[in-house]
Amino acid sequence: MRLAASSVALAALLAVSTPVLAAPAATAFVAPTTQAAPQAEPLRGAPVSELIARVDIPWKRFQLDNGLTVLVHEDRKAPVVAVSVWYNVGSKDEPKGSTGFAHLFEHLMFGGSENSPSSHIQTMNAAGATGLNGTTWFDRTNYFQTVPTPALEYTLYLESDRMGYLLGQVSQEVLDLQRGVVQNEKRQGDNQPYGLTYYATLEALFPEGHPYRHSTIGSMADLDAASMETVRDWFRQNYGPNNAVLVLSGDIDEAKARELTQKYFGAIARGPVNTPAAASVPTLAAPIEQVLHDRVAQTRISRTWAVPGLGDPDSVPLSVGAAVLGGLASSRLDNVLVRDEQIASGVSANNQVFQRLGMFSYLAVVKPGADADAVAQRMDAVLADLIANGPTQDEIDRVVTRYASQRIQGLEMANGKASVLAEGQLYAGDPDFYKKELAAYAAVTPAQVQAAMRKWLSRPVYSQIVMPGEREAYVEAAAAPSGATPTPAAPIQRVARDPAPAIGQVSNVDFPAVERAALSNGIEIVYARSTTVPVTRVALEFDAGVAADRADRLGAHTLMLNVMQEGTTTRDSKALAEAQERLGASVSVGSSMDRTVANLSAVTTNLQPSLALLSDVVRNPAFAPAEIERLRATRLAGLANEKTQPAALAGRALPPLIYGETHPYGRSFSGTGDEAVIRSLSRDDLIAEHARWIRPDNARLFVVSDLPLAELKPQLEAAFGNWRAPATAKGTKAFDAALPQTAARIVLIDRPQSPQSLIYGGQVLPVSGTDDNLTLTTANTVLGTDFLSRINADLRETKGWSYGVRGTINQLQNRAPYIVNAPVQANRTGESIAALIGQYERFLGADGVTAAERERTVLGDTRALSGSYETSFQVLNALRSNALYGRPDDYQETLAGRINALTAEQMDAAARAAIDPARFVWVVVGDASVVKPQLDALGLPVEVRSAEAPTTAQ
Template identity: 35%
Template sequence: MKQLTRTVLSAAMAAAVCATTPAMLPAFAAAPAEAKLKLPEIKYETYTLPNGLKVITHEDHRLPLVSVDLWYHVGPLNEKPGRTGFAHLFEHMMFEGSEHVGEKAHIKFVQGAGATDVNGTTDFDRTNYFETMPANQLELALWLESDRMGFLMEGLDRVKLANQRDVVRNERRQGEGRPYDVADEEMYHLLFPKGHPYYGSVIGSHADIEAARIADIRDFHQQFYTPNNASIAIAGDFDPKQLKALLEQYFGSIPQGPAVEPVNVQTPAISTQKRSTITDTVKLPRLSIGWLTPAAFTPDAYATDSAMYALGMSKTSRLDEALVLKTQVAQSVNCESQQLKLTGIASCDITAKPGVKLEDLEATFWAELKKLQDEGPTPGEVEAAKATSLTRKITGLQRLGGFGGVADTLDMYNQYTGDPGYLPKDVAAAAAVTPEAAKAAANKYLTKDSAVVIYCVPGKKVLDDVPRSPDNTDADVKITNPYTQAFEDTENWRKAVPKPGPAPTVHLPVPQSFALANGMKVLVYEQHSLPILTANVVVRAGGENNPAGKEGLSMLTTQVMGEATETRSVEQLSGAAERIGTRVGLSATMDMGGADMTVLTNHTSEGMDLLSDVVEHPAFHQEDFDRLRKRRLVGIQQETDSVAGMAQRVGPMLIYGRTPYGVPFGGTTASMESITRDDAVSFYKSRYAPGDAALVLVGDISLKEARTLAEQYFGKWTGTAAAIAPLPVPPTPSATHIVIIDKPGAPQTALFAFGVGVPATSPDLPTIQVMNYTLGGAFASRINMNLREEHGYTYGASSGFRMYRGAGPFLAGGLVRTNVTGDSAVQLMYELKRFPDNPPTEAELTEAKNSNVQSLPGVFDTTASIAGSLSSIFLYSRPLDYYATLPARYRAVTAADVARVAREYVHPDQLTIVAAGDRSKIEPGLKDAKLGPIEVRDINGKKVE
């Protein structure tokens, strides 16, 4: 239910405060057998420029990367009734181009420079923009961020505003098209009175977004997007003296804005339960219950978190135990607890199984909550909540930027507490929670009378869409620049694009490797910066090995493996993992199955014991199998809740037919009903064996320690894997045509063109990645710039190749406005048709190559991301130095290479265009598009007359 929006992709210096402060995580009381945790520290420096911009810096020279994270202290918290969504609209406008950078050039600069984690996001209390750049491109990032802070108005006109109104409303429609979204918004309407900053959606209402006018928007920017209403956190590989000089150069001359008064809105308490019933085009009804809880970083907020964790935030929480595991009356339970500036919000969403009444779910819910209030959480539940929180905080610090990274963490603490170094206090406050405090919080804040209860039931989706403003809106408005010409003349130096510094030396991971006596491969990569270990077990047990008629077997097998082992029940397995702050994740793809785990290194032994137990000794209890198979059958029915899910389900069927690549990976109703427990056991025995498996260990571990762990926990694993399935034969493509899948009332159309792609093992893969960057792989790609930025048809459109061991699908498209479905299809096909004969220009090619090369270090900033990449080395039999040599292969790509792969792998005359949406509204436009014959099919790919 949490609301967060993001843009897809973002004078002398005088210090008011200057300090170098270590933020140390305190040690927790540990059990005697527990190893001592090597705790991280974040050293930071903070100072304030004369114009009020607060600077927070953290040096980290592990990787040649630097993260720039700029937080503006503005969100819906600062909006007025009738002007909702302005902060989020500005999140988009800030990417449109500023005076010296140029129109729509911001994202091209950052992506061309090899940025990762590029985005802008809006939440109720703040808006932020961030990019993680190669270290030699720090000046470029500061140039871009300073120009849109100080010089956005000169490039902001009514045409750009109209375009981004369309884009933002497409984003809202994209949300409205998701199941239960209308009920999620109703939760906020009941928790808060109308006019409260948190009453509506962060994204704003259709009416308010469409009512935004150029004068309003410019005033909003001048009030809130100013240096004195912002903080900038910079983390990574930089020279502190040089950074200070650059900050003075780029931000120092931006004038201070008007004072922003604190928001002191009082949130009325709820003393009488509020209820509502909402209809939506969903298969299953859902019960939602929410409360107002303590605001961020208050003592009771931590205790409430622990109470909510026990109630419904762990795999075997009390609600999961009562509703999902035992009685099996609920398809899913999802609870969360979030804290904001004015208040916190706790909520639980419980989706019913077919035929189950929401009234019965609600009765069980209140009974379980009453037990929690009467007895309080157990010490084990509270310790699990603490361990999970600590793991999340420390693993987040692996990343310099992005959500939860170092720069984001420093800015977040500064935003909510005024202290960028609040981390040790945060961890200490969480550690101090007792079962008694959690019990008291449950009784104080999670009561029946203070609750909001929403029933979401199948029916018509009621939306508040409004007509688009006339094209001549704001045409007569006179725009005045905010600065004098004399000031503008002094800033003309900003027109020069900063040149990058010397290219940093890139060291990409090359694992060490050895094999156990049983044939299991082991890949090890040492990363000692934080006390974290990620362990992946990868087996060639993917969907391509599903027997005909048993599609979904590989997925179901891994799910059942994760429930229980021969010596641990589902409750024992989940509880043991959560007490050490981890979860053993089981997953399957088309090519592989396996298990993964990330754990703090003081729990390495316990974690490896759990991981090996799950992989080597799954129990396959009949009751677990039956429960998960029933859940999957219901999940297949729910796939019609989303037009995107419908299109992605049917598209491959039409290309690959009844082959593993065509039948839905998660199975069909018929295939899932045919699968038995014996099938799952047989699949496990035939595919899960050490001779066709790899253990990948990444993190704070030595090669010697890795050998010891591998031998101890996997050395005795036995079994022999059956021969791997032969590669599916690529189908004979058909001529381009259109397939409509009808979903009456859908607010958007899922429009995707499907074709045959290439295998993951193709030697052309680096060239294809360079080629697709320009076609549809980047925000500034031709497809996205056409459909989103030029025409405003979509929130985002792209293209890509799904990489399997055999030739997986190529697809291109996105979610588009219903009334322009035909026009969107024309523009999508225009870009696809012209691309082979108009491959990337020299400038586009250079940008694509630079981006692919320079963004690589950012792909390997966490142990989990490194382990995932190294897993593919085993899976596709790649050399150990595959990633280390990848930059040279990108650099070697020529224009002729790109032209060749464009002709060989982009086939606009052999595509199936799938449009999932309201047939009555989209079929006429698709007929007018004249892109090929049109037919209608159902969710199973069968023709509809």
């Protein structure tokens, strides 16, 4: 867990000269020695003041007569507008007995409104919305989407309809359905390891009646008790225009915004004023230590205090202190507990800042075999030392540089800027509040951090220890009394409005021009330019991935990648972490099933030293024995944790069932591997793995930057041009293993005390990622991936048994799997599988794509293209996907025409030729005592497996 940074906008960055790290000499790969090498000189980037001084989001503000505050940020980079509505109400404003109402209303407001009775998600998807969602937290509820400019007026109509004309659409049936969906969302979170601990933290930290004492998701009992009239009163009291901020960010100006907001929002009546609940910062009378138990693999120890919130002078110093303590990759806790003493497998520290207060916490996950009491003493000693002596200026500089860089890199999305403006207006009455926060970060001193931590963290602390064992009792939703009928509510008088405006013609996406070049050693460069922000993103990609592991060496490749990132021949792991922080850069190495990639994200001002750092990581890994052993232990702890996680259990079980254990795809897509293999791998094994796959004759560079290619190429050449391939043979992957002929059956993995079951099923399709699968994937949008897909509409929107269901074609380079992911309430597991099978059989039989589904899908998919490549990260991923699947450079610009030409008959034929539910293998992770009888009733073969006990648990 690292210090969070919200998005802000940037007008420009001054070009600043930066030191350049010389590239390594032109040599082939030589196995590193075990002797520690001298540490390289620290890299330095541009002063943080140079970055912060240029951060700016120009805005205009006006208010309608009914009190609606409107903020406008004009940005013509793309023909899209972010529409973001923030209501000044959150869970802290809920009275006793009504916990969860703010979040429940978030769901109800997606269910349609009086003049647009269909699902808001359905209508906005058809309008081409991207980034469509809503969230609820202690202090606010927000709704947001980015839409093509021709769909803006339509979007404002829908947003105004659910602000002013909602309740007539909220029937008892709708309320009951969404209540069930919310309760399944709660079950889904509660079902995870450590999933119940946050409730305990809030109840211990805050006294009875305190606004922050209950969780945003609410209690099952309060959700059960919500009557129609109570729900209506909650809406009337809190969702008036005078309690909202509307932000329009993107392809719009103030004059147009005034015209449209008056037209669609002006007639909505002002509501009561919601004065956000006052909330003091409580101090515990005495320290509290609470021991909880859960089905977890490792003991976790945490400490938490209530501290001041947004706007308090101590808030930023506390956030900086949290980063120094456990938020930086080079944090004090990381260095002492994880790197040096190796008694914890993970640490973190965070200052969660809310409007009225914050929660400062730090934690350690006890390494298997370590003494929990000793870990607790050491983590407390690290904090005590930080409070006694304060942080160094260098630590603060690294925190602030990283904070500023993360904000700059978040500037590309119109909705990111909208959120920053809305937060400032809602919480502080000032859209420029983010500037004050940036200035506070830039000016913070070691003495201020020390003083704030001494003041607030010397008070009594809430300590929580979560140990492996039987989970405490779970409070389920009440069963509805048989035959019970809710008291009917009075009918709502609907107000007629003009029809919704039409959506104009949305132009085709203008994907950036793709350029190619090559380094002197032959590495190809695939480049596109994006000038919205001064950021460069680099992906150095290798034809490897999780599929590169031999069937008897699962986990070798990803362990090698982990160790690569923890030290080079000139920088140990601490120095590497500090170098990234000083530059505000992010260097990471990871893998998908088919590719391994070394990523760099950097502010262009600091690009040269950042590229040199990337080169050092890729070319000169030290594979230090101490780091190998540390990361080996961390991986083994992670494998133990996977045995407690529903998704990991299912993800390990399904691939070998449908691909076979010898196939490169017949293993967990996480790549974490096999415990016995991880224990046995030697340093020489990892060095040999690096030589086989991480080499220039197996590499390709993908780059998106605000710099032109002509300026970038010399920097890339300096970093990688003299890299030579080793003499050893390059790695190869073989996909010729025969696939098993699967038939419908169920594998039940018994996970006791699970309030929810995870259904995970599928088959290997007769297609590969390199095939033209557009018709098939578009058909599956109707069947499995859209919010109103057949399966999600059934299990979530009709039955209310799940928070969300998806059936996905995983586009792998070779034979692709179809995977259904359906978390459902435990007592509906068997019925859910029956419902899923029924939906697939009907769709693939006589009940294929309807005219309405085809129109909705085609319009949504084509209109959404304009917002699908808004950021350099999205463009970079498109470049990589085009290369992986053998697509032309203009693939994205051909999509609209091809999708528009699809017929329902073509979509049906593609789905029927590929998807066969009679071949689905179903994996269910749940409580067998509850689930097994349900599954037996389906008439399919059922195999029961036990969830293997974590071998490294304390």
